[in-house]
Amino acid sequence: MKPQDITAGKSSLWIFGYGSLVWKPDFRYKRSQVGYIQGYKRRFWHGDNFHRGNDELPGRVVTLIEDDDESTWGVAFEVSGSQMEESLKYLNVRETVRGGYITKMVDFFPEGEDQSPVQALVYIATSDNALYLGPASPEEIGAQIAVSRGKTGHNLEYLLRLAEFMRSSCPHVEDHHLFSIEAAALTVVSYLLAAQ
Numbered sequence: 001m002k003p004q005d006i007t008a009g010k011s012s013l014w015i016f017g018y019g020s021l022v023w024k025p026d027f028r029y030k031r032s033q034v035g036y037i038q039g040y041k042r043r044f045w046h047g048d049n050f051h052r053g054n055d056e057l058p059g060r061v062v063t064l065i066e067d068d069d070e071s072t073w074g075v076a077f078e079v080s081g082s083q084m085e086e087s088l089k090y091l092n093v094r095e096t097v098r099g100g101y102i103t104k105m106v107d108f109f110p111e112g113e114d115q116s117p118v119q120a121l122v123y124i125a126t127s128d129n130a131l132y133l134g135p136a137s138p139e140e141i142g143a144q145i146a147v148s149r150g151k152t153g154h155n156l157e158y159l160l161r162l163a164e165f166m167r168s169s170c171p172h173v174e175d176h177h178l179f180s181i182e183a184a185a186l187t188v189v190s191y192l193l194a195a196q
């Protein structure tokens with residue numbers, strides 16, 4: 001979707017983040033809200049040869065995989081006025097040009113019993129994407145993350161900051177995929193440190 005199609009007739013827009021966006025939006029926004037989207041699960045199945053990896057050793061970052069029985073928790077950011085164009089222009093480079101993500105509108109459910117859903121923009125990397133790596137065991141993904149780094153930083157930082165967000169902002173959510181990869185990556189790091 002083109003930015004102008006996304007913002008047509010809107011005075012504000014919600015953007016849902018579920019990976020690095022939850023801890024590093026890096027764009028101006030009016031307010032943010034923890035919550036979830038339904039019908040998707042978060043998986044470290046997308047490759048990254050820019051921010052957290054390179055062509056020889058791509059890092060692993062998250063994307064969303066359709067699954068009617070699952071939901072994914074994160075943060076939605078409301079942008080209004082000039083923030084809409086600014087954020088979409090910035091995210092187009094960070095997410096689409098460099099990250100291979102495409103945009104989709106989904107229902108975002110703010111945390112709290114009686115809150116009705118709002119439409120939110122989300123960046124998803126689909127399996128036909130050139131950087132898509134697909135499923136692997138927590139041990140394989142953890143080992144890849146433990147040794148990858150890119151222009152923005154270490155892949156481990158990307159993993160640990162997301163795990164920290166989930167523990168601090170969504171303590172009621174048991175994200176086995178995320179925490180099993182975190183444990184595997186930290187085990188590899190401890191071996192690497194012990195071998196020094």
Ligand SMILES: N[C@@H](CCC(=O)N[C@@H](CS)C(=O)NCC(=O)O)C(=O)O
Nearest residue numbers: 017018019020021048051099123152
């Ligand atoms: N689209 C997801 C994932 C975003 C994501 O992690 N994108 C990568 C691009 S491959 C990124 O922005 N990385 C910046 C960083 O690693 O600091 C989200 O909403 O958070």
